[in-house]
Amino acid sequence: MTHIETELFGVAFWSMLETIQMAFIGTIVGVAIAFPLSILSARNLNSKYVYGPVRAILAAIRTFPSILWAMLFVIMVGLGTFAGVLAIIMYTVGFVAKLQYEVIETIDSDPMDAVSSIGVSKWQLIRYVVFPESASHFLSQMLYMFDYNVRQSSILGIVGAGGIGFYIIKHIEFFEYGKATVFMIVVLITVLIIDWGSVKIRDKYIIKSQHGMEVTAK
Amino acid sequence: MTASSSFSEISTKKIIQMNDVSTSYDSKNYALHGINLSIDKGTNYAIVGPSGSGKSTLLKLMNGMMTPSKGTIKIDYQTPNMNNKKFKIMMHKIGYIPQSLGLIKNISVLENTMIGALPRLGIIQSFLKNFPEEEINEAKRILKLVGLSGKEERKAYMLSGGEKRRVAIARALMQKPTILLADEIVSELDHVTAREIMNLIADAQKQMNLTAIMVHHDMQLALEYANRVAVVKEGQKVLEIGVEGDSIVDFQTGDLTTEEIMEMYSDESKK
Numbered sequence: 001m002t003h004i005e006t007e008l009f010g011v012a013f014w015s016m017l018e019t020i021q022m023a024f025i026g027t028i029v030g031v032a033i034a035f036p037l038s039i040l041s042a043r044n045l046n047s048k049y050v051y052g053p054v055r056a057i058l059a060a061i062r063t064f065p066s067i068l069w070a071m072l073f074v075i076m077v078g079l080g081t082f083a084g085v086l087a088i089i090m091y092t093v094g095f096v097a098k099l100q101y102e103v104i105e106t107i108d109s110d111p112m113d114a115v116s117s118i119g120v121s122k123w124q125l126i127r128y129v130v131f132p133e134s135a136s137h138f139l140s141q142m143l144y145m146f147d148y149n150v151r152q153s154s155i156l157g158i159v160g161a162g163g164i165g166f167y168i169i170k171h172i173e174f175f176e177y178g179k180a181t182v183f184m185i186v187v188l189i190t191v192l193i194i195d196w197g198s199v200k201i202r203d204k205y206i207i208k209s210q211h212g213m214e215v216t217a218k
Numbered sequence: 219m220t221a222s223s224s225f226s227e228i229s230t231k232k233i234i235q236m237n238d239v240s241t242s243y244d245s246k247n248y249a250l251h252g253i254n255l256s257i258d259k260g261t262n263y264a265i266v267g268p269s270g271s272g273k274s275t276l277l278k279l280m281n282g283m284m285t286p287s288k289g290t291i292k293i294d295y296q297t298p299n300m301n302n303k304k305f306k307i308m309m310h311k312i313g314y315i316p317q318s319l320g321l322i323k324n325i326s327v328l329e330n331t332m333i334g335a336l337p338r339l340g341i342i343q344s345f346l347k348n349f350p351e352e353e354i355n356e357a358k359r360i361l362k363l364v365g366l367s368g369k370e371e372r373k374a375y376m377l378s379g380g381e382k383r384r385v386a387i388a389r390a391l392m393q394k395p396t397i398l399l400a401d402e403i404v405s406e407l408d409h410v411t412a413r414e415i416m417n418l419i420a421d422a423q424k425q426m427n428l429t430a431i432m433v434h435h436d437m438q439l440a441l442e443y444a445n446r447v448a449v450v451k452e453g454q455k456v457l458e459i460g461v462e463g464d465s466i467v468d469f470q471t472g473d474l475t476t477e478e479i480m481e482m483y484s485d486e487s488k489k
């Protein structure tokens with residue numbers, strides 16, 4: 001059996017932290033870009049001349065998995081975490097915008113009609129109906145995406161885009177499975193902790209508010 | 219123009235006119251067919267009819283959410299249409315309460331009420347929910363009027379059915395409306411609460427010289443509160459009556475002849 005080199009846990013811990021940072025920044029920036037795009041892609045808020053092109057761009061973005069974006073950005077901006085963050089942003093934008101426009105399109109048409117029949121501006125409609133009616137889904141997607149991006153960031157290092165994956169692939173290449181195992185254990189523990197954390201947050205904030213919605217739907 | 223002549227002009231003004239109006243959701247069936255009606259300013263007008271008869275559609279034509287496929291509609295001499303700039307400004311003063319109320323569940327009672335004031339607020343103010351003092355006071359005054367004092371900060375989803383209806387009414391009153399359209403808003407309530415809500419609207423109507431068009435499921439309620447009652451059946455207005463106190467003062471068959479109405483009813487009894 002391979003000897004696990006426990007003295008590497010320090011390095012593993014710091015590179016994991018860097019990975020989480022990448023995922024965190026990528027998720028936040030990606031979601032921030034995705035939100036306005038999701039509004040522009042919603043069929044119930046725009047004419048087809050607006051949502052058509054925006055959806056096409058989003059679909060194009062989604063055709064690349066994040067590892068391919070990472071390779072592309074490594075070529076464009078060089079090795080390192082910056083390329084990784086850019087890759088995560090692209091992937092997050094493509095997915096969250098789609099998930100979110102689907103949510104916006106399923107917003108109950110009654111509050112939409114009631115508020116737009118007052119003759120309010122489109123901005124006001126977005127602020128007073130679209131925001132509050134989709135906020136809990138949006139939060140839920142943000143959590144899901146962060147969770148997912150931590151896993152993604154852990155492998156982006158394979159193509160030189162920063163994070164813990166760099167160490168894992170390096171040790172595997174040199175047949176240092178004991179060392180690689182340390183890094184993989186750290187990834188495993190981190191993913192489990194984040195998983196547990198998002199379940200807690202979901203229970204506390206999101207399920208509750210969605211339950212509130214159900215109650216009022218009657 | 220003298221003050222007295224303008225007054226008489228206003229008091230007899232036809233605020234809503236429909237001329238041979240038909241509309242449909244799909245190409246096959248008419249949701250409404252050949253509707254004629256004319257409503258004086260200040261009237262408390264009720265629309266009654268079985269479900270699926272076209273009552274909700276009739277209200278959606280009055281606030282420009284739907285357009286007729288045939289015939290003409292004038293609301294205060296304007297054609298209701300979202301793309302008509304003049305009408306869009308009139309929409310600010312048409313309160314519309316849909317059957318399901320259309321409240322925003324996750325925001326407070328006060329904010330739901332404030333939605334009625336949005337046409338009066340600037341972009342930044344409304345985006346930051348930075349409401350002017352006088353609008354907040356107005357909202358609180360209206361919430362007190364509808365019996366929701368002390369519940370301003372409550373989220374809408376936490377309210378009872380009766381309270382939700384009061385919020386929807388507050389939102390409409392916050393528009394400082396000239397016309398109020400309400401779609402079966404008391405149908406699901408118990409007898410006592412339904413009358414509380416109806417009294418509240420009747421009071422507001424007197425104070426604000428409001429024209430109210432209310433859809434009811436229950437003929438009894440319509441006769442109790444309205445000056446005029448229109449009965450709709452299968453997309454057609456079958457009759458319209460004027461009510462004064464307990465008596466019917468005016469009886470008109472609508473767009474159908476008496477024979478046609480009898481035929482409809484006998485059709486139903488055969489089913």
Ligand SMILES: Nc1ncnc2c1ncn2[C@@H]1O[C@H](COP(=O)(O)OP(=O)(O)O)[C@@H](O)[C@H]1O
Nearest residue numbers: 243244249267268269270271272273274275276
């Ligand atoms: N969104 C819609 N799409 C298609 N048909 C509809 C829609 N809304 C109503 N209808 C149809 O139009 C007719 C009138 O409906 P409605 O005005 O809602 O009646 P009421 O309010 O009297 O119950 C019904 O036959 C109904 O099935």
Ligand SMILES: [Mg+2]
Nearest residue numbers: 273274317401
């Ligand atoms: Mg209806």
